[in-house]
Amino acid sequence: RLTITAGKLSAGDFFVLNAYAFDPRGQFMNWNVYGSGSYDWVMDKVGWSWGGVVDFNQRDWAFRAGYFLQGGVSNSNYFDMHIPERGQYLAELELRYAAFGQGGKLRLLGWFNRANMGSYSDALALPLSSANYPDITLTREVRTNYGFVVNLEQAITDQIGLFSRASWSPGKVEIMGWTECDSSFSLGTQIKGASWGRPDDRIGVGGVIEGLSEEARAYFAAGGLGVLIGDGRLNYRPEQIVEAYYAYKLDKWSTLTADYQYIVNPAYNADRGPVSIFAGRWHSEF
Template sequence: MSEAWYERDWVLGGGKFRLRFGKIDVTTEVDQNEYANDENGQFMSPVFVNNPAVEWASYSFGVVASYEAERWSFTLGYEDADSGWEDLFDYPFLVGQLAVSSNFLGHSGNYRFYVWYQGEKHLKWDDLEDYFAQKIEPENEDPAWGFGVSFDQEVAEGIGLFFRYGYRGEDLVGYANYDESGAFDPEATDFSYGFEHAFTGGVSLSGRFWGRAEDELGIGLAMFLLADDYEDYWEKEGVYAGREGVRIDTDTEYHIEVFYRYQVNEHLALTPDFQYTWNPAGLDDHGFWVFSL
């Protein structure tokens, strides 16, 4: 069961106050997007479903409190970051979002701004540099944080644009790993968040333009800008010059995804989906493609 929660709301002032708690998915409450937020009917890649710069908690105990007025809302969310259902408050994922809706030239839009904090412990680049320079054993000690935006705007009937931006604060490698004896193992260390900035955006077109109003065409583009320390590590620059292993060139990571949602009838839709990634993990490479249905 992915979610199981209780919710209640109260009329307050010109809007309502809403409270939800239980087993939740906090991404249903923040970072929403009209055109890129549902892997079942829109983009499939996690790059476009939610902000890739955020270390989202996943289907665990949480609480959401939100005040919703006609044109704006403010949301605070807590979720257990490690999703373990033990020690629920040791590693919190916290997020606060301000959302504003618009009616630009008669077309609806939503503009969301949020900050987040992830309490699990990470490895800092400074500590990794000390390991290579002085053989000081590093430890996972620092939380992660950042901020992001999620915009969606209809620009004409049947045409919508979306944009997300995410920034990761602090100077974090990822998660340090250790071998069976407890010694730091750099080769097994998780470098999942080697980028500081993530940009995603795209367009949604209704099939009404070619006589199929229930269909949808989506095109998404993404770009990840790498942290300088991440580039230095793989290219064996500076303190990492003596690192064991092959020198690897780095480059900006790009993604493209195209889907077409074909509404066969009232109860069935088929979505062919094509993805291509250049320089996966920010390592210089022609990349790979994925086709799915």
């Protein structure tokens, strides 16, 4: 089938999907466990953009491509209307297969941004007397960013599944919508509860290791600020996160989830943490 969708959309409803780690309403909550690390997910401040997706499906594979408007600047609620020379272009190949009698999917994503973005290196090259040095917003011009994601899901049994993602981008410009991350690797599992008499319950355990490019490290070490990180100093180490949750099905409408995250080197800083985060979540739909 060929499906064409256009309007105000979330790019994540079409790209980098994974059956075992994608929906924060009932699965993992950490952005780069359910997301894709260095993929700069195009969005406004609540996750939406205007765009379109063409999705072509065959039995054993699918190919989809999309175009979305970029924010006018990083983390903004207004969009750059220079169409089509600016925006985000994406293409993803999905391969479906069976291994050991169980289904699996391998998704390969490439993305390309053209937008008004600042440069880490240019910000460091500003005069030390510049206000709020190094202020990346003073270096904004139309630039290019790009990256790749390898995304795997594999059923082990009808009750157990594994997932893994690896991502990379060059890390030379500021992030537009997601979070500061230039490389990542995640791995985890989801287990359904039939074996203990709770077939609609789920347990998930996963982890992610993520890093910054050399340019980004130097910028944040000099006191630069990003979308989500920056505190005036940086004793750089890769950020490491482990997350576990239990989703308890209350009835056919509602699920109650307990979630725990353990974060080593939060915001890539060995002088911070480790940090434990406990969360509870009640999701109902009817």
